[in-house]
Amino acid sequence: MQSADPNVLTFMFRGSTEERDVFSRAVDLFQEREGIQVNIISTSADQYATKLQTAILGNRAPDVFYFDAARATAYMTNGVLADISPYVESTSLPVDDIWPDGLDLYRFDGDRRGQGPIYGMPKDLGPFSFGYNKTLFEEMGVEPPDPDVPLDWDQFLERCAQLTGDRAGSGQTDTWGTSVNVGAEIHAYMWSNGADWLDEELRTVTVDTPEFAEALQYIVDLREVHGVTPSINDTEGLDGYQRWLRGQIGFFPVAPWDLTLYRTLDFEFDLCPYPVGATGKPATTIGSLGIGVSANSSKPDLAAELAMFLACDPEAQAIIVGEGQTIPNTRSHAAEWVKDTSVEPQNKQEYIDIVEDYGRFVPDMLTYTPEWIHAFHTNLQPVLEGRRDVVEYLGETQRTMQGFLDGGHEQFRIDQEANS
DSSP, X not given: OOOSSTTEEEEEEEOOHHHHHHHHHHHHHHHHHHOOEEEEEEEOHHHHHHHHHHHHHTTOOOSEEEEEGGGHHHHHHTTOBOOOHHHHHHOOSOGGGBOHHHHHTTEEOSXXXXXXXXXXXXXXXXXXXXXXXXXXXXXXTOOOOOSSSOOBHHHHHHHHHHHOBOTTSSSSOOBEEEOOOHHHHHHHHHHHTTOOSBXXXXXXXXXXXXXXXXXXXXXXXXXXXXXXXXXXXXXHHSOHHHHHHTTOXXXXXXXXXXXXXXXXXXXXXXXXXXXXXXXXXXXXXEEOEEEEEBTTOSOHHHHHHHHHHHHHOHHHHHHHHHTTSSOOSBHHHHHHHTTOOSSSOSOTHHHHHIIIIIEEOOGGGTSSOSHHHHHHHHTOHHHHTTSSOHHHHHHHHHHHHHHHHHHHHHHHHHHHHHHO
């Protein structure tokens, strides 16, 4: 995929049609400024991982490419990614202004993430925020959430019950308090209740705790006991996301990558903290994709410059953020961005609070392989439907997950030895 021409780079990335258009415009700016041609290879998200892995295995990796943070340790250990620290140290671009957690996510000292040389730039930090349909709250006569003080679980359930009803007067429920995507949102509920996926050393799976069970049971009960989320039958034709887009859901995640679409909806929305469990402190995830340079690139200096340009150049960021694809990747840009009340959401500060205060990376982004967390969801559906006991399931799945985690650690040891 790489070009033999010293003035031509190859950049492979993925995303929605809108995202690919926006990043292509940023690349055009780089080409104009640097006099470097960039050949773009872009795919949809569902095709990207397979195509990238095929290129890597065939020793044809592009000069610059997106990579999943959950695969980063394996890429760093096995020599797929170049150490770009020398270029970071010498660049005139404002790399030091990038969110520190974002930059540290792509550091690796050969043993642990978060320290050592830099093997990639954060394409973004994606705070997975919570939002609410302001229009629906007004129509249903429900008090909106405080933008600074989170609701506890009881208060949240009360609001959800008030939002669930027959707005059209048809005799059937057509609005609901919330709709939970467990794969994406369980982190917020269990972290705020004092539970976690792994211990601090990332060696032991810890889902079999009372705190985790209480959080999962709360999610199950929202639908199965309280009926404040769409039922299984309700989601057969339209899932929770589609019902949110139609204005039928009160509380729903509002991630930065959805803002382009959300700003076209027929209702007003804004952000608020996630409801809190026993800790009294909100929690949610921060996502990220890396922009890496192939260790086999014949133009690592130019490739690193492109990666850094996309991550922090002010003009490039203005294009990317201005189109509603991400929050600003740099702190100084973010400080100005939150003041803009001309477009939704008004409470952009919530995104910054997540990045600076209560957001976390899901630990599969830090372990050698992510299969252990995938195992949690494999047989979860009967639990979500109330057909299987929560505590029993967590005890059983803990053992399965631990096996995958141990296997990942063993593979890490083998690969370290092979590449030392």
